[in-house]
Amino acid sequence: MEIPAKVLEIAEGIKTMRIRGAGRIARAAAEALKIAAENYKGPNDPGEFRKYMSRIANLVISTRPTAVSLPNAVIYVMYNLGKASGNVEELKRIVVSTAEKFIEESLNAVKKIGMIGARRIKDNAVVLTHCHSTAAASVIITAYKMGKIVKVYSTETRPFYQGRITYKHLSEHGVPVTQIPDSAVRYIMNEVDQVVVGADTIASNGAVVNKIGTSQVALVAHEARVRVFVAAETYKFSPATLIGELVPIEFRPPTEIVPQEWIDKHRNVEVLNPAFDVTPPEYIDAIITEQGVIPPQSAILVLLERFGWALEKIKQGGLGKILFEETLEE
Ligand SMILES: O=P(O)(O)OC[C@H]1O[C@H](OP(=O)(O)O)[C@H](O)[C@@H]1O
Incomplete structure (x- = not known):
């Protein structure tokens, strides 16, 4: 399934620093995951949806390497997706609500x-x-x-x-x-x-x-x-x-x-x-x-x-594999 244009635009915006600042790129990453979920038009198969979201997660994470806020935002959403079960519509709702929660908490934190x-x-x-x-x-x-x-x-x-x-x-x-x-x-x-x-x-x-x-x-x-x-x-x-x-x-x-x-x-x-x-x-x-x-x-x-909950998993391997293991593996 093709990646929605708006998601590519956000990824490009982070890369070129049109969207910049550690907090802002984290919120933009969460927004990209949300948009991707809302625009999923692939097969009505939870496995396919998870694979699709993994591709988006990897794309977003690869845009800039230093600010950990970016992968942490993606982890926040993808970990919840990894834990969830249900049909595609239910999984979409999980992505959308956790992405919105991350954005809201992030803005509150700044205040x-x-x-x-x-x-x-x-x-x-x-x-x-x-x-x-x-x-x-x-x-x-x-x-x-x-x-x-x-x-x-x-x-x-x-x-x-x-x-x-x-x-x-x-x-x-x-x-x-x-x-x-x-x-x-x-x-x-x-x-x-x-x-x-x-x-x-x-x-x-x-x-x-x-x-x-x-x-x-x-x-x-x-x-x-x-x-x-x-x-x-x-x-x-x-x-x-x-x-x-x-x-x-x-x-x-x-x-x-x-x-x-x-x-x-x-x-x-x-x-x-x-x-x-x-x-x-x-x-x-x-x-x-x-x-x-x-x-x-x-x-x-x-x-x-x-992140204490992730410590055992972190010790077992790389961050990407560990935190997304249910979701990111293709
Ligand atoms: O999240 P807030 O506090 O806005 O920004 C934190 C940091 O992000 C910025 O990086 P860049 O300009 O994106 O390279 C700066 O280094 C700034 O101190």
Whole structure:
């Protein structure tokens, strides 16, 4: 059965970063599964429906490698499909309702993070953020509305310039934002009271994988004794890291840094575009989740609570096989 055009459009949108941000791509993935189920027109056979959904799940997961929110969203839906029994119509309903539940919980989590995180912002704070994170913005906007924030420094975040999205997002809520180049972070850090960033993936040891440059921001903040907060929903914690798997770092096309003509002219120059880096737990003061504020060293507890059910299965093999075993096997 053909994959619905709308699903292909979402997959392409995630790949090209028209749809971006760890939370947003997770919600888009859930939406893609929902649309796929609603548009299933294959044989009236539950086995065929499961195979079809597995293809969609694999397609969605393959779009971007680093943010674990994406496979975690797919796992959430596919695991429930795997457990369910019934005819095709019943299975479709399971996919649709779990996808909707994931999206709703995800949006609620962002709001809760805003309220919980805002309590940690000091009065008259100058805050610095990097890239564009919906979760970090939620903390900043909530704290601003509480009258706590006087100024936000937002990095440009080269090469994709997500800082411009942050600027627009925060400005729309009245937050005074100053854009700075990424290279000005150390210069400006003297004026900063607190750093708030998002996360794409959090490992079981509390290391945070986030937009390239985050680890430099955290290092500079550490040197200046400025606290670093990471705002992240619990579906950004990576269950695979419980068994020692490393988080893959996405390398994006060099043309996001320099135009193709430049590359053609300078054939002997290699242009690298790593999209994420890893900030060790020692450089993070707290992770703000929808369930509360934790030290990074407690990431393992979040993982055991949220994904403990999967641990035995994870130990038996790769994440894909395990979590989708009933559903993904073709
Ligand atoms: O879920 P929210 O908090 O919005 O975003 C989390 C993170 O996702 C983004 O990745 P990209 O811009 O998609 O590469 C940034 O690294 C950002 O900090």
